[in-house]
Amino acid sequence: MTVTEQEIAQAVTALRAGQLVAFPTETVYGLGANASDAAAVRRLFTAKGRPADHPVIVHLLGAAALDQWAAQVPATARQLAEHFWPGPLTLILPRAAHVLDLVTGSQCSVGLRVPDHPVALALLRAFAASAPSGTPSGLVAPSANRFGRISPTRAEHVRAELGSTVAMVLDGGPARVGIESTIIDLSSDQPTLLRPGQISSAAIAEVLGAPLALPDTTGATSTTRAPGSLASHYAPTTPLVLIEPERLLDEVARLSAAGERIVVLARRAAPTGLAGMPWRLAPADASSYARMLYATLRELDAQGATRIVVERVPDDVSWMAVRDRLRRAATDPSGAH
Numbered sequence: 001m002t003v004t005e006q007e008i009a010q011a012v013t014a015l016r017a018g019q020l021v022a023f024p025t026e027t028v029y030g031l032g033a034n035a036s037d038a039a040a041v042r043r044l045f046t047a048k049g050r051p052a053d054h055p056v057i058v059h060l061l062g063a064a065a066l067d068q069w070a071a072q073v074p075a076t077a078r079q080l081a082e083h084f085w086p087g088p089l090t091l092i093l094p095r096a097a098h099v100l101d102l103v104t105g106s107q108c109s110v111g112l113r114v115p116d117h118p119v120a121l122a123l124l125r126a127f128a129a130s131a132p133s134g135t136p137s138g139l140v141a142p143s144a145n146r147f148g149r150i151s152p153t154r155a156e157h158v159r160a161e162l163g164s165t166v167a168m169v170l171d172g173g174p175a176r177v178g179i180e181s182t183i184i185d186l187s188s189d190q191p192t193l194l195r196p197g198q199i200s201s202a203a204i205a206e207v208l209g210a211p212l213a214l215p216d217t218t219g220a221t222s223t224t225r226a227p228g229s230l231a232s233h234y235a236p237t238t239p240l241v242l243i244e245p246e247r248l249l250d251e252v253a254r255l256s257a258a259g260e261r262i263v264v265l266a267r268r269a270a271p272t273g274l275a276g277m278p279w280r281l282a283p284a285d286a287s288s289y290a291r292m293l294y295a296t297l298r299e300l301d302a303q304g305a306t307r308i309v310v311e312r313v314p315d316d317v318s319w320m321a322v323r324d325r326l327r328r329a330a331t332d333p334s335g336a337h
């Protein structure tokens, strides 16, 4: 563990005083606040610039705390928790009565997850130990970025973006997964995938023994608010376009000829004719790609280009979560460039 016990103790003191503490999880860094402290949660929304109707995930020490935060815990939730927690999976369940409206976005449900990171778990353990016995203890932690921007996968991303609004940033090194948790809505009869992530819908369906409903990307019929209902999210400030592999070189040539300063992210190397072009070689497999994606987008965003050109990734299920993040990072979220 890269964080000392003393730092954990300091972080707990800050959280109990209503301050914000950023901490590492296996997915991305979270901006933590005491989930039971309305003023602290309000401070968190202000720090992120996040609209008040946008719910946040409550992070718990273990599945044993499910019953403290959810009014009903269906068997499906216990199965998934047993199988995937600690891990990059968020469950949406009917909220317990005490859960703050600001946490749920005034919905009837609450998002719960147990992160798989030693620093996050040490923090949650010490935070729970500091609570009066028997009272629910949890940390709300949205990704520690400004609303709509790229999630941080390193402590320095958090410091650069949120700076002094955060009392402490616990540094747990680079995030292992690199993209946000899979979100499954279990608050109605039909388990539904709200946000794809490293844990695939197939892996979840296998544990449940039944298929999942897929995300409603139009937002038209969805009653819950998930990231899918937002046109743009996880986005760099430089416009980003997604280009089919077979059109990549032509498009790079066309944009360059039009006077654009472009940077390229592709899974193949730059052809020799384009040796001078800023070109990032991306990993060939989906999980390595996910791990480097946000840090790379931040770097490409800082290069003063007029456009980030990203080669589209494969269409198969193992790339679903990466495809989803790239689509949201693109200037036209339908990706129809």
Ligand code: TXA
Pocket: 025, 027, 028, 029, 030, 031, 054, 055, 056, 057, 088, 090, 092, 104, 107, 109, 110, 111, 113, 115, 141, 142, 143, 144, 179, 180, 181, 183, 194, 224, 225, 226, 227
């Ligand atoms: O991997 C993650 O989940 C990271 C780390 C820090 O744990 N957290 C994260 O939080 O991505 P955030 O706030 O950036 O995204 C959580 C998403 C929100 O966009 C919200 O729409 C959805 O979870 N969510 C939370 N509670 C919900 C609820 N009750 N119903 C529907 N969606 C909910």
Ligand code: MG
Pocket: 142, 143, 151
């Ligand atoms: Mg986020």
